[in-house]
Amino acid sequence: MARRDQWVMLTTLAVLQTLTIVTGVYAMTTDFSLSALTNGSTPTGPTASSPAEGSSPVPVVTSGPVLARLPVKPGDGPLPTKGTLTRQLTGALGDKALGGRVGAVVIDTVTGEQIFASNADLAITPASTTKIVTCAAALAALGPDTRLSTRVVQGPKPGTAILVGGGDPLLAGPSAKDDGYPKQARLSTLAARTAATLKAQNVRKITLYYDTSLFTGTPKAPGWKTNYIPDGEVAPVHALTMDEGRQDPRFRSPRVADPPRYAAAAFARLLAKQGITVAKSVRQAKAQPGAAELGKVDSAPLYALVEHTLTRSDNDLAEALLRHVAIKQGRPATFDGGAAAVIAVLQRLGAGQNVALSDGSGLSIRNRISPNALAKVLALSGSAAHPELRAVASGMPIAGFSGTLGNGRRFTRSDSKGQVGLVRAKTGTLNNINTLAGMATTKDGRLVTFAFMADRVPLNAEPVLDRLAATVARS
Incomplete structure (x- = not known):
């Protein structure tokens, strides 16, 4: 991929009654940054969402938050103050809505350093955030231009x-x-x-x-x-x-x-x-x-299939990609063969620790992935060393705009709605399981990735996960 020195960002917003909201940014840079977090496409094709992850019309939002923070040098602003971030995230992680088994991590994409960690290596049931590792492995093994x-x-x-x-x-x-x-x-x-x-x-x-x-x-x-x-x-x-x-x-x-x-x-x-x-x-x-x-x-091409899989949480396509990874790796095109192949690819990428899979979509309650593994994969998708993984980043739903974060239920409360358009993340929802893994730029323009995961949720922890991601974005 050719080297480029800057972002090109285009976001078109209009009133819902007269126009359809379209958001997109095309990012081409070796210092990959999602400073406004509006890069990518908004697929509208057939979908198969995870439980409780169906899409609904995109809410009307103003353009201010989306366009306000384009740093001069995207992605490499100063790190947020660790003490402040730790205090804010620790407070939110104590919310009873998350239940008794929670893992969290925030990683700086420039250095790979953990800015915050709490049970970061605990293998937790990931639900649909499983699709992040499936899609990353498919891009790495098959190449982004492969067609089926x-x-x-x-x-x-x-x-x-x-x-x-x-x-x-x-x-x-x-x-x-x-x-x-x-x-x-x-x-x-x-x-x-x-x-x-x-x-x-x-x-x-x-x-x-x-x-x-x-x-x-x-x-x-x-x-x-x-x-x-x-x-x-x-x-x-x-x-x-x-x-x-x-x-x-x-x-x-x-x-x-x-x-x-x-x-x-x-x-x-x-x-x-x-x-x-x-x-x-x-x-x-x-x-x-x-x-x-x-x-x-x-x-x-595969990069477009990956974007669709992540934005729309498409279970069927994720399971197909799992098997294609298996075939490329010389393994049986089965659930077991695909799981082993994906983990092998992740290990080559340096992100395969604490990952156990039974499927590619995250519907299986037997899957286990650590927050650290998810955040590492996301960091790789923003790395100049892995341009083949860029579709993982561009496929992340945009808070308040697209996919499973644009359904009118997410980032709507006072502690998160100010970060609409500034967070990209994949959701995960099963009974008693809520996860959110993605990326954001801090107020000073530092690109970070995060994963917040809970698999003993009493009822619904989505608002708390939105709060956690919003806290990272405004840190």
Whole structure:
């Protein structure tokens, strides 16, 4: 990535009744800083939020807090006074709403020094902040420009074709709108390309098969609750899925019981519309290595998929990325193989201590990650040494603006609303578990990362976590 000496920031805000709020900043600097914390995109495509993390309309805010603090030299202002920060954070960590098991850390991204730590190495159930480590490992292992390909190849006999799943759960079915971010590969495009190839070969009638062998193992992770799939939190994990396994892409639920068969049946109907007759029976089969390609569509680049995964807390895409890391690392494309592969990549990055995974999305209650590990990964995403990880930073929801921090419930109280637009963070929410990990610039322009985690919450600790993050931002 070319070196650049400054930030370019663009934030457009308008009244909700007349315009849609769009916030974005494109950061390109080797001294990576999120001084106003508005860098990134606001995806609007299909989502699968973690429990209690659904999105709602973005509240109207003024531009003042977002634009006010662009330091002359972003990211390397003076450190906040440790004594003051420690006193303020310690006071907030004593709030009974957090329960009896809490970990916290604040890290200076310039030096890597812990500015504040309380149970920083305690392995805590992370909920959806798990997606931070999954996405970082995917970017590090695969590269930010990698795309996920869904293909159709020649079958074993003349007049046969095989639809090969490439592990892209955002593959759009025939009824999905084509107006989201990131740009989705479409099954209809694949059908048109395949039909054109077949017609060029004077083939007008085929028997269709489908191949899901890229991913293996059970489609449900250890530690998932039985209601997750029926409630639409996630679909069974397969290499061939369209619309993230939704019966209707407009709604989170219901999810289909057999996503590969559902996608293959839809593809057969799309081929028919292109003038290709498809035999009634569509069965599963494995494509032969080197089989001639009849058609292909590619996903958006990985950096955009990561942004979407983090901003929208997309469980389905996170689980797919976990398996792609496993494949790249030469491990089985299963939950266990993916977990081991992600941890191995994190260890190479120097952030793999006190991390134990059972899935990639954070739905599993068996996952354990320390606050220090999360904050380290976030610090790496802002490091000049790891430009490939930048999408982790740009994918963080913006307080009061986007994703799971733009739902009208977060950063609304008097002790946090002043930091709207100045905090980027990934939320984590499961029953009795609240976590928040992200980054902020201090009042003097120092970029820091933080992780605040509690997994014995009596009811709801989100307002306290917002208070903690806001305290860091105004320190």
